[in-house]
Amino acid sequence: MIKSFIHHIQEKGLLNFDKKYLLACSGGLDSMCLAHLLLESKISFEIAHVNYQLRGAESKGDYEFVEAFCESNSIAFNSLETDTHSYVERNKVSVQEAARDIRYDFFEKICREKNLEGVLTAHHQDDQIETVFINLLRGTGIEGLAGMSEKRGDVIRPLLNFSRSELVKFATELGIFWREDSSNQKTDYLRNKLRHDVLPALFSSREDARQNLLNSLQRIKDTGRAFSSLYQEWKRKFTSKEGDLWVLNAKGLKNHSGAQSLLFYWVRDFGFNSDQANDMHTALIxxxxxxxFNSSSHLANVDRNQILIAEKGGEQKKAFIQESDIQIETAAGTFSILKVEPGDFLDKNPENAMLDLSQLEFPLTLRAIETGDRFVPLGMKNEKKISDFLIDLKVPLIKKARVNVLLSGNRIAWVLGYRIADWAKVNSGTKEIIYFKKESK
Structure with missing residues (x-):
């Protein structure tokens, strides 16, 4: 197995013989086999061990076993003893999530402090198969079916090509000792139930079941890479960022193959799930x-020919503008405040505003729109409800909620991004203009 291991890490470019790594070692079969493989392959490494204090004397025994192994092989030993149950209570996560967070934070800290090349974990082929089935049962995208990567960021898994039975054989032949985690025999965890009950039954169904499954997973992984490339091209073509909104053009979904999957991959980055993505697609079609639609962090609005997404929060807090101010920060961006004399130039961009200074009463007030707000749009003589004005412009609901207004006294002088009020416009009698000009990012 040593020759196979060396060939594998060289062929895949997983490990560099001139670098030093950090091996995550629990003391179990998998990590002890990887430790011996690294020693035999002359790969330089240190060991990191976490005592989660979840199994009493058994956890302490694991710690002492790994520490003794390091001492006998002159390997630097990095250890952490932590109160996992307290972490669970503080962060409201499961024990498994807590343990993962704790160990990877610890590994990252050690690698950073000691300038190590990366973290080695002993996940093997059987772990890979279990992970894929767990992802299937949880509801996954195509990348979940591809399972774990051999190298992702600073985490390297050099044993994914080897089965547990190969590791057992290797350990037996070399007389490698390891510690058994008694919790691995319990079937109250999904992974253990798959390991002890479901997968053995599946593999016994036919002689080539395991190999056929592995072959299928490899094809799925290749398909995932192809889909990822197609998705990026689709995203570039049909989505955009407009101010503080993310926008998807309906052309990217209507009569488009795999539309629901493409939509899910886009909206999931904003915290939306697959059911919500399907409902958005249905509403659009x-x-x-x-x-x-609400996620924990964003709001999505299905409009006539687009889907718009905005981050929650970011509403305009009431702000006041003095006549001497030269800049104002708003939820819609930063505006320069200029004083200019009347001339040939008149900025008609609705993102900006040029107002007759003499008509304004300071301080001006900047706030979000409120129910019942009215103003006299430029070019009109009578007041109009802002809500009706925005409906006439067919402004999507998600944008309406983010509209801000500038008031002079109790009168609205400007609906930001849409229209100034007729009474505040620049005319032939204007002697000085106050110019709100949005700064580019």
Whole structure:
């Protein structure tokens, strides 16, 4: 197995013989086999061990076993003893999530302090198969079916090509000792139930079941790479960022192969799940504009020919503008405040505003729109509800909620991004203009 291991890490470019690594070692079969393989292959490494204090004397025994192994082989030993249950209570996560967070934070700290090349974990082929089935049961995208990567960031898994039975044989032949984790025999965890009950039954169904499954997983991984490339091209073509909104053009979904998967891959980055993605797609295809969807961090709005997503929060807090101010920070961006004399130039961009200074009453007030707000749009003589004005412009619901107004006294002088008020416009009698000009990022 040593020759196979060396060939594998060289062929895949997983490990560099001139670098030093950090091996995550629990003392179990997998990590002890990897430790011996590294020693035999002359790969330089240190060991990191975490005592989660979850199994009492057994956890302490694991710690002492790994420490003794390091001493006998002159390997630097990095250890952490932590109160996992307290972490679970503080962060409201499962024991498994807590243990993962704790160990990877610890590994990252050691690698950073000692300038190590990366973290080696002893996940093997059987772990890979179990992970894929867990992802299937949880509801996964195509990358979940591809399982774990041999190298991702600073984490390297050089044993994914080897089965547990190969590791057992290797350990037996070399007389390698290891510690058995008694919790691995319990079937109250999903992974253990798969390991002890489900997968053995599946593999016994036919002689080539395991190899056929591995072959299928490899093809799925290749398919995932192809899909990822196609998705990036689709995303570049049909999505954009407009101010503080992310926008998806409906052309990217209507009559497009795999539309629901493409949509899910886009919206999941904003915290939306696959069911919500399917509902968004249905609303768009059935022309049901105005539907809103919530994730923990974002709001999505299905409009006539697009889906818009905005980050929650970011509403305009009430702010006051003095006549002497030269800049104002708003939820819509930063504006320079300039004083200019009337001339030939008149900025008609709705993102900016040029107002007759003499008509304004300071301090001006900047705030979000409120129910009942009215103003006299430029070019009109009568007041109009801002809500009706925005409906006439077919402004999507998600944008309406983010509209801000500038008030002079109790009168609205400007609906930011859309229209100034007619009474505040620059005219032939204007002697000085106050110019709100949005700064580019």
């Amino acid at each position: 059935l022309a049901e504009p105005g539907k809103l």
